[in-house]
Amino acid sequence: MKNNAANPPKSGDLLISEPFLQDENFVRSVILVCENNENGSFGLVLNKQSILKxxxxLDGADFLDAVVYVGGPVEQNTLHFIYHDxxxxxxxxxxxxxxxxGGDFEVLLERLKQGEMLSDQVKFFIGYSGWAAGQLDNELEEDTWIVCTSADYAEIFDDSAEEMWRVILKNMGGEYQQMANYPIDPRLN
Incomplete structure (x- = not known):
């Protein structure tokens, strides 16, 4: 399997960790690319739930029973969000x-409070995943990531975070469908 680093991922693409990646921050992770340019890359891990709501x-968010995800290991004192609407x-x-x-957080909370937007349309994250200029390109060359350019965005907001990695690979078909069943430790295969 070779990723084409000549066509770098763009905003809205997904980075799927290769099956045997052992970095504890990114094992079986699915990352939504939010920004990728000559200055570096920014993304959010979609399938790593924190223990927080x-x-x-936040004070004043008691009306919202929303799970918070770990967006990545960088600046875990920051709050980010994505939504579909x-x-x-x-x-x-x-x-x-x-x-x-992102966007106006106060407006988001008000729309959620008024029922103009449903909580299953939004995902919240502490921290993010970041790459310095050229770092993501190097990781793509090393086949650390599989780029998915045709994700079904309904999958992003599905609550089954533990199955997201496997489901997206299966939906990509071909050799990726087989990868979805690989064990985390290849010695167990």
Whole structure:
């Protein structure tokens, strides 16, 4: 399997960790690429739940029983969010059709409180995954990541975080479908 590092991932693409990656921050991870340019890359791990709820982190969010995910090992004292909606929040960055990153947090909370947006349309993250300029390109050359450019965004907001890695690989078909069944430790195969 070879990834084409000449076509780097773009915003809205997914990075799927290779089956035997042993980095504890990224084992069986699915990362949504939010930004990738000459200055570096920024993404959010979609399938690593923390033990926290949003109400544990924010006063006034008691009405929202939302799980918080670990977006990555960088700056875990920061809060990020993505959402899917046809009506973007002020300041949001488009990642794909009706998929947004960030925006006016107060407006988000108000829409959720008023029922204008459902909690299953939003994912919250502490921390993020970041790469210095050229670092992600090197990791792609080393086949650390599989790039998925055609993800079904419904999968991103599905609550089955522990199965997300496997489901996305299976849906990619071909050799990826086989990889979805690889054990974490190849000695157990």
């Amino acid at each position: 949003l109400s544990d982190l 046809s009506n973007p929040l002020p300041g949001s960055i488009s990642l794909a059709e009706e998929l947004w990153w």
